[in-house]
Amino acid sequence: MTSLADVEFVVRTIAQTAVDNEKYFGDLDAVVGDGDLGYSLARGFEIVLSDWDSYDRTDISTFLSKVAIAITSRIGGTSGPIWGTAFLRAAAVVRDKTDITGNDVVAMLRAAIAGIMARGNAELGDKTLLDVLAPVADTIEAELVGESGASEIVAASAQTARAAADATTPMIARRGRAAYTGERSIGSPDAGAVAVAVIVEALAANWDQRDRTS
Template identity: 60%
Template structure:
């Protein structure tokens, strides 16, 4: 198996560029029942990551993701920094000292990120957070890998699952974050974090299918 750095870079640069491009959109979503700073906070954090991207330690994939996590935690404001940063940190801890990743390793990294986010934020499924898209997305990846489909089909199924789950948060009542203070009023709008996961996965899927494998 060849090194997976090109795939890691594709995913990470897509995340960075998509968060910057959707700053206003994510902020507008958050302003419905939150304080509206979600898009701004993400953009500032990933803007900093973009500026320092070439300097990050690439000893192995685990070290790289842990560095990403620490930078994200320090630069993204509000509650989003620790949540997103913990996700990257836990993914890096699970990846460990390797420069190659397969599907099973990616799923393990995502599961670790989910567990870390749950522990850090005290949230669980159904509480109108990014977990409500991230968990179904990860389930879809695992199921697609078990079915033996192509990597293009895996990312397609992940994107569909994330979007479907994010859209379904419109019917949930927020139990975490600033939106939780609005109670029943939070029903009727999608969760900004879950929608961000869907937008990111859709863009990753699009870019993934246009990549040069090797």
């Protein structure tokens, strides 16, 4: 069972990782994209961190919805709608819940993926963050069937995320600014996919040290 405190840890880790890796994500995006991914994510998630204590924590869904609104209002370009949609769709799956199960987490990821696909008119294989999110959801689901513990699940997810991000390198980008470069996008990993991998790796690295009382 995952508590609100665990969800807070995940969101705070996402936000802090986005801020800490602003230059790295931007440099990756500049290879074949417009280079604004790092800046956009950092500006949006800075607001999440600065307004952290003000978010309504009545339940997990309400908390995630408030974060989604903050992200959408501050992140520029396509990143705001994409990340905001992901949080909103995930929130809708766990309405009124203060604790969630592993199966809820999988359902939240699946809902986020569906939302991103609809909002970005993207599919798996288009060389986007979806190509990491979907394998991570599959990994969590498989680990749950195997009755792995939370730490094992997060660690396995990090390995999957990194491998999936690396696997975007030979793909041709079909969505976003990188799509305009055609075959020039081959040979560089998708920046959004790498960003998701870095975030999941940060979650795995710090999972056992999270504060379950906050």
